[in-house]
Amino acid sequence: MFDRSYLQNPFSTYLKWLITKIKYQSKYEHLRLGYMSKLINVVFGKYNWIGINVTIINSSVDDFSYIAEGSVICETKIGKFCSIGPNVRIAPGKHPTHTFASTHPSIYSNPYNLLKNFSKEDIFEYKKDVVIGNDVWIGANAIILNGVKIGDGAIIGANTVVTSDVESYAIVVGSPSKLVKHRFSEEEIDYLLKLKWWDKSHEWIQLNSENLCDIKKLINLNPLL
Structure with a gap:
């Protein structure tokens, strides 16, 4: 397997970002993509702002929602008017915690990024979409696990680890997340x-x-009415 890191250098990395920025901002007139952010299969609405060094993969971001610097978002549907703080992690992937004798993905799946896999198929579902409603605020350094659904108007506190669904207009904090109160x-x-x-x-x-x-x-x- 060829080691692609030999080809990486500041200029090639910048050029790749520039091509991505031009491609997406040409397609979405009201999009602003921050420096060195990476997009793979992303659909935007209108008036979206993406900060520096953000990675978004296989996701959609609806009107007026923004994502601050350093966040990594995968397999996620984001509603309108959402405010996502810096260094947030959404759908980072998961590993089996019982039944399977090993938690290493080479045993139970066939990911492209490993140098050798022992499984020819994905036996464990390590990816599951996250759905975030409208007008949701997610604080800095929060982690939202795969498959979670967050209702409209919810607030996720900074450094919170969300392991289960969050009701609309709920405020949750902690690791794992716990309900503090509802906003209204x-x-x-x-x-x-x-x-x-x-x-x-x-x-x-x-x-x-x-x-x-x-x-x-x-x-x-x-x-x-």
């Missing part, structure tokens, strides 16, 4: 989930930008 009352959460303001037109959001800063004012001025 049940009635207010139900209203927001029905309103789906993130799907409204830009004109509606502009008109209600001040109201979105006060949940009670938003409800009073925009009653649901």
Whole structure:
């Protein structure tokens, strides 16, 4: 197997990034891709910002969502208006913890990056998509494990390790993550989930930008039919 690291140098790395930046920013007019970020099979919405040294693989990022520097995101669907902090890890891959005598992937799968594999097929599902709702805030250094679903409006605290699904408008912290509280009352959460303001037109959001800063004012001025 040829060792591709012989071909790596500052110029070739820069050139690869530049080609990626031109390719994606030409396709997505309102995208800004940070220095030395890597994209493989990524779909964007509108007005997305990606920080420096971000890696995104086999994922989608919807309108207005941004990802800060150093984050690595794989196999993930990200909704609208999400704020993802620096050095976040999403769907980093997993290993079997019981039944299998070994946790090493060469035994139970056939990944391309290992020099030798003993399995000709993937016996263990080490990749599973993550789904992140709309208006989600993920703090710095958080880790979200494979297969997790995060509801709309949730907040993931810095350094949190999310091992299970997170409800809409929940605040979770810790390792493993634990529920601290919900951001609003049940009635207010139900209203927001029905309103789906993130799907409204830009004109509606502009008109209600001040109201979105006060949940009670938003409800009073925009009653649901």
